[in-house]
Amino acid sequence: MRKTVAVQILLFILLSSLPSPAFPEQEALFYKKRDNDEVQCELCPHRCMLSDGQRGFCRVRLNRNGVLYSLVFGQPCSVNVGPIEKAPFYHFLPGSKRLCVATAGCNMRCTYCQNWEISQTSPEDIRSYDLPPEKLVEKAKSFGVPTICFTYSEPIIFYEYMYATSKLALSEGLKTTMVSNGFINQEPMKKLLPYMSAVKIDLKSFSESFYQDVCAGRLENVLETLRLLKKEGKHFEIVVLVIPTLNDSSMEILKMCQWIHENLGDDVPLHFTRFVPAYKLTSLPMTPVQTLEKAHSLAKGCGLNYVYIGNVPGHMFNSTYCPSCKKRIVHRSGYEIKELHIKKGKCAFCGYDIPGVWE
Amino acid sequence: MSYRAVFCLSAKGGSASGGLFIFPFLLYNKIMNKKLNWSLLIIGFSGMVAQIILLRELLIVYLGNELSLGIILGNWLICEAAGAFLAGQLMKKITRKHEAFIYLQLLFSAVFPFSVISIRLFKSVLHMNPGEILGPGTVFLSSLALIILPSFIHGFLFTLSCKMKEKKDEPASSIGNVYVLETLGNITAALLLTYLLIPRFHSVDIAFITSLIISFSCLFLVFPESIANQRPALFAVRLFFFLLFLSILLLRGSETLHRFSIEKQWEGQKILSYENSVYGNIVSAQMEEQVIVYSNAHPAFISPFPDIESCEEIIHIPLLFHPDPQDAMIISGGLGGFLRELLHYPKMNIDYTELDPAIIKTAFQIDKRKRLDPLHSELNSERIHYHLVDGRLFLNETSSLYDAVFIRVSLPAELQTNRLFTKEFFLKAKSRMKKNGLLVLTLPGSLNYLTDPMKSLNGTIRSTLRSVFSSVVVIPGETNIFVSSDNALDINLSRLQNRLEERNISHQILTPFHLSLKLDPIYQEWFNSEMKKVPEKINRDLHPVSVFQSQSYLNSFFYPGRKNIFSWFKNISFVKILSLFFLPLALLPFAILPQRIYSRGVISAAVFSTGLASMFFNMAIMLLFQIFYGYIYSWISLFIAFFMAGISLGGAVSTRKITDMKNPQRAISFIQYCMLLMLLALPAAAYAFNASVLPSFAHLLFRYILLAFSLVFGFLQGYEFPLASKIYTLTRREMEKTAGFLYACDLMGGFIGGILSTIFLIPLFGLFQSCSAIFALKSAVVILLLFAQKNR
Incomplete structure (x- = not known):
């Protein structure tokens, strides 16, 4: 299995040794210089070893004369406004809007990617905007949104851009969030977290082979990131896209929930979302709602307090219930907040502390 | 001929209609009196069955x-061509040809069912x-x-068959005879597959039935008179295979293998039903x-629990633009949620068209087993009228008028589905709409980023709609919703929100808030700015550019590595394409070579180009028929039948005359002239018909004219092959090498013609220019032939 990923990465790096078109380049923050103008990227666990002129597995990091550059700094290809619930963030400023930002590239190769148009491509193959951090923060302010959300493709691969923007946004009174696969090394994540208001991690499965075969990633590194988020006390939510026949076994879900309970505590919001056929997995059906409900009950059985079912409009577990008084404290319908009974981070009915960012 | 399977598949199934075959059969009564000929016919039959079943x-x-069809067919044809070619090279080394003939057939009979099972299991075995x-x-x-064995063996058998039929005095006539017999086998296969085998049996059964027929042929038809003299081992092997296949079928071993293999194929799901129709494969699991x-x-x-968000958005948001919708039509894709959404309108009457009856049949089977909404309410509503017919044909013939017509085909990716996205179709739909009527269709979209193929496709359909309707609104999303009307459509959010509330329909997701998100001016502006520089092309019946754009879109994520091919085609001018089709002229300088070498090259080019032109011609005829009359399966079958009957007839006549023919070069040139004429006649007829310059009775006649075209082109192709073999063997006496090589040329021409016509040529340049390109190709061959004759 590990070999498959290694071969994929190697092939990609070999094939990417072609001359790159000119891009505004920003030196990468995490890499090591090696002999003969080689560099090793230290941003994500792939740790790509790159000769002069080669790009990383993510397609957006280039070694030029022994210096590693990010090719997408200030060059987002997607910028738009949407509801925060769409991320989904259910414990973060409910009902608010976010400015979504993404660049080309990704450090995984998920065969069901919903944003394949940008994640599975190189920056030179798509149109991008010239939006350095200052302009992006200005744009967010002009839209009147409280949050900039780095999302769609994989924010880790445009780390330098995200880092600089987050730092600036925080100083301008904005919040920042990232929607990520969590496949990042510890050091860069630690450096970023002080400037990040909340993080959403896609836990793609609880099987190492799934990560390697379907996503070209590794589970253990993602779990390390989750542990780090817990340790640093940052608000984070976990999303599990339940894909029929691939990661939907009760045993796997049970193990995952037990791990979350033991390592991250009971209060981390966990979303089981329904798979919709996409990209290369168009012939698998949507997830049966019963499978999601089973997953929900397994998670609740493990003692997790905030478990959601997503992508099933109108489902009762799309809403938030107080673990103490069991009353519905956030009533959601699609992306709409119909009722909100949380005041200053507490249940409006019984005063129980509800984890999250509410103001 | 293998590429005929391409033709059958492109027409979504097998082929043929009964009485047609009596004539060629009668004509070949003389041939049929020999048992070997029956065996050759069975080889043609089994080859065609294997191709269609394995490809399906x-x-x-x-x-x-x-696109994947192209790769698979390419492999099949290359392997078959390699088999035929290699047989030609090895023939002298095969001393016991009769035994080889039997063993190869038996091997084919064993390999065919094995291949079917392997195809179903390989993903599971390889943990994909x-x-x-x-x-x-x-x-x-x-x-x-997966297909190398059956295709290679079948190709090998063609050449071996020619050798078995060889007459010392006239080697080319044996090739002609085998060619004709094989074609008759093909027709029989297509006929039986369409009307008997596919509707009644699954693929494993069909494979074993075919194997039984082959083993029967080996046991009783191939040289039975020499049974007494042959080695006991050979007889035992033949008997063993016959009894093996017979017992597998009688003891329902094939059923067990079928169940086992589909359960592996659909691992993790419980299979409820498995249906094969001429249009495809329908499985419920x-x-x-949840039933899928x-x-x-x-x-x-x-x-x-269907995709509620899509159902609500695609049905209800467009209907908000209509004050009081009461009559709607949905073309395909309505079951499992969309129809139920329409039923929420108390006065709504719905006509629903679905081409494949197996889908509706399966839906009723599911409903009988267990009541599942929304399916149950859709199948049992008196307000929904099911029509098992091509949507375009229905719209042509109905007298009903609609407030909304929904096209639920997701992509105009084939010539057949593209007919629902053309200007001509939109005009027809408009004529069936009431005042304030709406046409609603969807295309792939994205709110994050629109790729170039997405933009081209969306841009073309938008401008095509705009050329017909005075108002077109696009609601961007993961699926872009196009709403068109002659009534002014205005995205007035508060008015639409009011209408949504007034209708008082219980929605899961579509609330006034959700509507405000969907119709946010930010998305509208973004979409319009993204689409600004997209060229405004019009998708026409006879110039179906959206087929190319859809294929380019699919290619962008299935096979991104091939994007350069699509970019190249997208940007190439017609003049360049035309010059490409004159490429055979590159052989002209070789005219200075010895005549026999030059002649071989020219004849190969003629056979190759005929394979290509023939495939193009048939695709063009089918396209025309579907445009003007709709997709009617029996007629599509009839076209294939006429074409194949034409081939066998042409082959038969040619084979008969070939022995006494003094100047085959002149005859083959004459065939090329006739083909050129046909390539002129077809667009002329299409133009006359399309432009309505003909009297109305001519419209009724047009379908028969198309049938005649099929028959004639088939005849010309059939006539050419034995002639080509004759000329080739004049310069190279080895009949088997000739047969193998020319067969390979024919196959490759057909394959390239199929891919080129349906994905690139007709979509990018339209029917008329495409005809000119093929005309150029054939003209080049004529010039080469002229030089060949001059040098004689």
Whole structure:
């Protein structure tokens, strides 16, 4: 299995040794210089070893004369406004809007990617905007949104851009969030977290082979990131896209929930979302709602307090219930907040502390 | 002929109509009195059955579109051509030809069912994701491994058959005879597959039935008179195979293998039903409480809990632009949620058209087993009227008028589906609409980023709609919703929100808030700015540019490595294409070579180009028929039948005359002239018909004219092959090498013609210019032939 990923990465790096078109380049923050103008990227666990002129597995990091550059700094290809619930963030400023930002590239190769148009491509193959951090923060302010959300493709691969923007946004009174696969090394994540208001991690499965075969990633590194988020006390939510026949076994879900309970505590919001056929997995059906409900009950059985079912409009577990008084404290319908009974981070009915960012 | 399977598949199934075959059969009564000829006919029959069945199975596994079909067919034809060619080279070394003939057939009979099972199991065996579309490299290698044996053996058998039929005085006539017999076998296969085998049996059964027929032929038809003299081992092997296949069928071993293999193929799901129709494969499966119906391995609908967001958005948002919708029509894709949404309107009457009856049949089977909404309410509503017919044909013939017409075909990716996205169709739909009527269709979209293929496709359909309707609104999303009307459509959010509330329909997601998100001016502005520089092309019946754009879109994520090919085609001018088709003229300088060498090259070019032109011609005829009359399966079958009957007739006449023919070169040139004439006649007839310059009775006649065209072109192709063999053997006496090589040329021409016509040529340049390109190709061959004659 590990070999498959290694071969994929190697092939990609070999094939990417072609001359790159000119891009505004920003030196990468995490890499090591090696002999003969080689560099090793230290941003994500792939740790790509790159000769002069080669790009990383993510397609957006280039070694030029022994210096590693990010090719997408200030060059987002997607910028738009949407509801925060769409991320989904259910414990973060409910009902608010976010400015979504993404660049080309990704450090995984998920065969069901919903944003394949940008994640599975190189920056030179798509149109991008010239939006350095200052302009992006200005744009967010002009839209009147409280949050900039780095999302769609994989924010880790445009780390330098995200880092600089987050730092600036925080100083301008904005919040920042990232929607990520969590496949990042510890050091860069630690450096970023002080400037990040909340993080959403896609836990793609609880099987190492799934990560390697379907996503070209590794589970253990993602779990390390989750542990780090817990340790640093940052608000984070976990999303599990339940894909029929691939990661939907009760045993796997049970193990995952037990791990979350033991390592991250009971209060981390966990979303089981329904798979919709996409990209290369168009012939698998949507997830049966019963499978999601089973997953929900397994998670609740493990003692997790905030478990959601997503992508099933109108489902009762799309809403938030107080673990103490069991009353519905956030009533959601699609992306709409119909009722909100949380005041200053507490249940409006019984005063129980509800984890999250509410103001 | 293998590429005829391409033709049958492109027409979505097998072929043929009964009485047609009596004539060629009678004509060949003399030939049929020999048992060997029956055996050759069975080889043609089994080859065609294997091709169609294996290709259908592979398309299910590869979740295929036209692009993967191209790779699979390419592999099949290359292997078959290699078999035929290699047989020619090895023939002298095969001392016991009769035994080889039997053993190869028996090997084919064993390999065919094995291949069907292997296709179904290989993903599971190799631990591949069941629902994942594989990359081109994997499709190429795996399909090659899965079909190499049957295709190679079948190609080998063609050349070996020619050798078995060889007459010392006239080697070319034996090739002609085998060619004709094989074609008759093909027709029989297409006929039986269409009307008997596919509707009644699954692929494993069909494979074993075919194997039984082959083993029967080996036991009783091939040289039975020499049974007494032959080695006991050979007889025992023949008997063993016959009894093996017979017992597998009688003891329902094939059923067990079928159940086992489909359960592996759809691992993790409980198979409820498995139907094969001429249009494809329909499977219903269960996961938890959810029932999924797959059409050619793609989920067609699920129940309960469909994709509620899509159902509500695609049905209700467009209807907000209408003050009081009461009559609607949905073309395909309505079951499992969309129809139920329409039923929320108390006065709504719905006409629903679905081409494949197997989908509706399966839906009723599911409903009988368990009541699952929304399916149950859709199948049992008196306000929904089901029409098992082509949507375009229905719209042509109905006198009803509609407030809304929904096209639920997701992509104009084939010539057939593209007919629902053309200017001509939109005009027809408009004529069936009431005042304030709406036409609603969807295309792939994205709120994050629109790729170039997405932009081209969306841009073309938008400008095509604008050329017909005075108002077109696009609601961007993961699926872009196009709403068109002659009434002014205005995105007035508060008015639409009021209407939504007034209608008081219970929605899961579509609230005034959700509507405000969907119709946010930011998205509208973004979409319009993204589409600003997209060229405004019009998708026409006879110039179906959106087929190319859809294929380019599919290619962008299935096979991104091939994007350069699409870019190249997209940007190439017609003049360049035309010059490409004159490429055979590159052989002209070789006219200075010895005549026999030059002549061989020219004859190969003639056979290759005829294979290509013939495939193009047939595709063009089918396109024309479908445009003017709709997709009527029996007629499509009739075209294939006429074409094949033409081939066998032409081959028969040619084979008869060939022995006494003094100047075959002149005859083959004459055939080329006739083909050129046909290539002029077809667009002329299409133009006259399309422009309505003919009296109305001519419209009724047009379909018969098209049938005649099919027959004549088939005749010309059939006539050419024995002639070409004759000329080739004049310069190279080895009949078997001639047969193998020319057969390979014919196959490759057909294959390239199929891919080129349906994906690139007709979509990019339209019917008329495409005809000119093929005309150029054939003209080049005529020039080469003229030089060949001059040098004699």
